[in-house]
Amino acid sequence: MNQIILLKNRPDGKPQLSDFEFTKEEKPQPQDGEVLLKSKYVSVDPYLRGRMRDVASYIDPFELNEPLQSNIIAEVVTSNNSNFNEGDFVNGMLKWKEFQVSDGKGLNKVDGDKASLSAYLGILGLTGLTAHISLDKIADLKKGETLLVSGASGAVGSTVGQIGKIKGCRVVGIAGSDEKLTLMKDKFGFDEGINYKTTKNMNEAVAKACPNGVDVYYDNVGGEILDAAMNNINKNGRVINCGAISLYNETGPQTGPRYEGIFVKKTVLMQGFLVRDHVKEFGPATQQLLEWLNDGKLTYSETIVDGFENIPQAFLDLFEGKNKGKMVVQIY
Structure with a gap:
């Protein structure tokens, strides 16, 4: 079975653990042109609080009783897509699921030999x-x-x-x-x-x-x-x-x-x-960040929380200032 995390309630004020719901579904199987992904690192970010509100914004709100989403580093477990191989690691806006299928759109390969995989959610990701x-x-x-x-x-x-x-x-x-x-x-x-x-x-x-x-x-x-x-x-x-x-x-x-x-x-x-608003500039900007990182001009801190079941709590901890640097949840 496949664990997923749903938005159960729209919070009034500070979110609570009761606003999230854990459920299970059958592990999906990829069709032609699709890949099966296993979540490895999940980013939790303050802006996700805005998506819990049912109001117009720069990004669509989360739907009630549907999985939340954030940037996730995932491993390609099975590939029926010629653009990806089994064992590839990718970064994308993905659902809070242990396993999920994707047609490959919006996925970007990341190289764990150039930097740690979690760095692509922080210093080399949207935050950097x-x-x-x-x-x-x-x-x-x-x-x-x-x-x-x-x-x-x-x-x-x-x-x-x-x-x-x-x-x-x-x-x-x-x-x-x-x-x-x-x-x-x-x-x-x-x-x-x-x-x-x-x-x-x-x-x-x-x-x-x-x-x-x-x-x-x-x-x-x-x-x-x-x-x-x-x-x-x-x-x-x-x-x-x-x-x-x-x-x-x-x-x-x-x-x-x-x-x-x-x-x-x-x-x-x-x-x-x-x-x-600046997606076209991501490539050159990432290269500059990687160059500064390799030259020792940039460094970073991470707060890594273990376990899929701890994603909601890690998100809530952001509002208590319990993170030093990027807050990431690691899934084994």
Whole structure:
């Protein structure tokens, strides 16, 4: 039998384990032109929370009583498709199933000899691509500028900070524990860090950590941290809105400071970013990330959870900040 995970309820506020349902089906058999895939590594990401809502967005919502989906590294177990061989590893947007069939569309082969398979869900996957392409398109980083990053110990944020250092910037990261701040500095090369959970005044903390102001703010969390960054932004500052995890579980509209005056007085650019808008650039961007990785200019952290049955809990743990770097579930 084949285990699958369904969306049982649409969460009101923070998701719970009860919003997921485990069930079983017969193990599928591939037809002509299809491959049988075995899930090996499953990516869990904050943006999946948005797909649990039945609202129009940049990607279709999950259907109730249907399997959830995310990026998955899978092994080709059986192939009736000439483009794939048994033993190949592929990356694609796949269902939360132990086994599934595919016609091969949307699958990309990954090479475990060039990097670990799980890296293709993180530093060489959508998170790494998000960091690299968004900085390239929006940030226009210049040597000597100050780059402030929230969610800085996560998969996207840690990569953003490292690319900032490659570009010659002073990089300041915001995270939720002293342990994460140490990781940011010692492993990822950040110059300074702010623990938002122990900081009483974020405006003052950002001003102290960024004495020359903020030239580029990379936002993964939104909310009060975004407010503090805007209060310290420099003239011609750039703000990249990549995520807003602090707001994902809110049940109603949120209000906050009005930024119109800052935009005008300091000629600030604020732009949202969706990596799926830049698919044509994935190839060159992946090659650049792999080159930096092989040259020792980039590194990464992963939180790897074992077991198909732990996928929902790993997802919930993202909202408690229990991950260091990319959160991945490994399936044996």
